[in-house]
Amino acid sequence: MAATAPSAPLVPRYPTPKPSEKGIHAIILVVCPDQRGVVACLSNFVYQNEGNIIDADYHTDYSAGMFLGRIEWDLDGFAIPRGEPLTKAVGELLSGYRDVRWEVRYTDVKTKIAIFCSKQDHCIMDLIFRHRNNELGACTISLVVSNHEDLRQLVESMGIRYECVPVTARTKEEAEKKQLDLCKGEGVELIVMAKYMQILSDSFLKTHPNVINIHHSFLPAFMGAKPYHQAHQRGVKLIGATSHFATADLDAGPIIEQEVVRISHRDTVEELVRKGKDLEKIVLARAVRAHINHRVLTYGNKTVVF
Missing domain, CATH: 3.30.70.260 (ACT domain)
Known part of the structure; x- marks a missing residue:
């Protein structure tokens, strides 16, 4: 039986007039x-x-x-x-x-977001368009960080700051420091990995633990690289996408959102990738929206999404 908590203290009244908070x-x-x-x-x-x-x-x-x-x-x-x-x-x-x-x-305080990406544009552009259409909630896309130049023109045409920080095994520590400095300078509260094909270090995540990732698989199945190829080889009848909080353990963080689509024996790997990309956009947007609207609570390696 759960213990009875002590009585909460009485809260003082504030009789002085306040400005209208209607709608907030x-x-x-x-x-x-x-x-x-x-x-x-x-x-x-x-x-x-x-x-x-x-x-x-x-x-x-x-x-x-x-x-x-x-x-x-x-x-x-x-x-x-x-x-x-x-x-x-x-x-x-x-x-x-x-x-x-x-x-x-x-609800009137906007969450500042940095989107991390590589070369694929489907997830990042979906987020940008949803943001422009006020579909994500109270947020601002303050910054896009990429390890490639490929999406600069596309992102900057939307009026969003774009910073390219190349990453190699030799420069990873220095690159992550620059990324963190960029995020700190913009006051970023949430990092969204929109097909950012790099693994963030334990040190990075300890400094900035609020990171949402999209993985092109229905986790915990087919972790790591090329999950659609793994799914095709396994002959599965459903493929999925998973959005989760990033942790030091690859693709093992608390899951926020998932979705699946039925496939058949006739589908090639390329068709699995095409169907999977549609799922990735939807699943990532749902997870980001839930987080921005303060509906995600974590405990242990699990989440509750209200």
């Missing part, structure tokens, strides 16, 4: 060991401070003993101002819970 939502994300009262604590916090809940979702993984939650509410008329006062109030609210990990997000 706040989001609290929570990950912690399963324990009593977390849902009631979060919902009562919003209610007692005159907030209107827009969306709430919770999940308990009983096998892992973990609780994950997401609650979103309209900030217009909310009693606690956004920023430091709200962050402090949430910290006090959840201070009585054991080993809790939480964050506060706002």
Whole structure:
């Protein structure tokens, strides 16, 4: 039986007038060991401070003993101002819970993205067009980094900064340092590997752990290079694509999104590649959109996508 958490402290009122926050939502994300009262604590916090809940979702993984939650509410008329006062109030609210990990997000704050690519253009151009059509959520594509010059003209024609950083086995450490400096200079929060055909080092990922990758296979099947060739040789009837967080272990990070398409014995490797590229675009866009909208929570090597 889960232990009962101590009562959360009362949150102070802020009676001074605030500017209108109409249409802007706040989001609290929570990950912690399963324990009593977390849902009631979060919902009562919003209610007692005159907030209107827009969306709430919770999940308990009983096998892992973990609780994950997401609650979103309209900030217009909310009693606690956004920023430091709200962050402090949430910290006090959840201070009585054991080993809790939480964050506060706002729907009007744009996530700054860097897209890493090599020579293939289908995933990066799909993301750029979706961004131009406001299909990804509140984000800005601040930078494109590639180890080749092939896509410069295409990307720059969209008004996006393009930086080429060649990578070899001998220059990898220096190249990654330059990449990290570029991302830091642009204030990048999320890196998206849109068919970037390089493996990021453990050192890179420790410095910037927020990296989403697309792999052209339904992981954990057919890891590594040429998965469509592997699938064709194996005679599978379904192929897939997987978007996951990048980790030091190749193609083994927490999975965010997957999709499959049926194939037949008549399909050549080239046809598998063509069908797979369609999947890759869709799966990567779904994963990026979910992350930007603050709907992805991780624990261990798993995710919950609300």
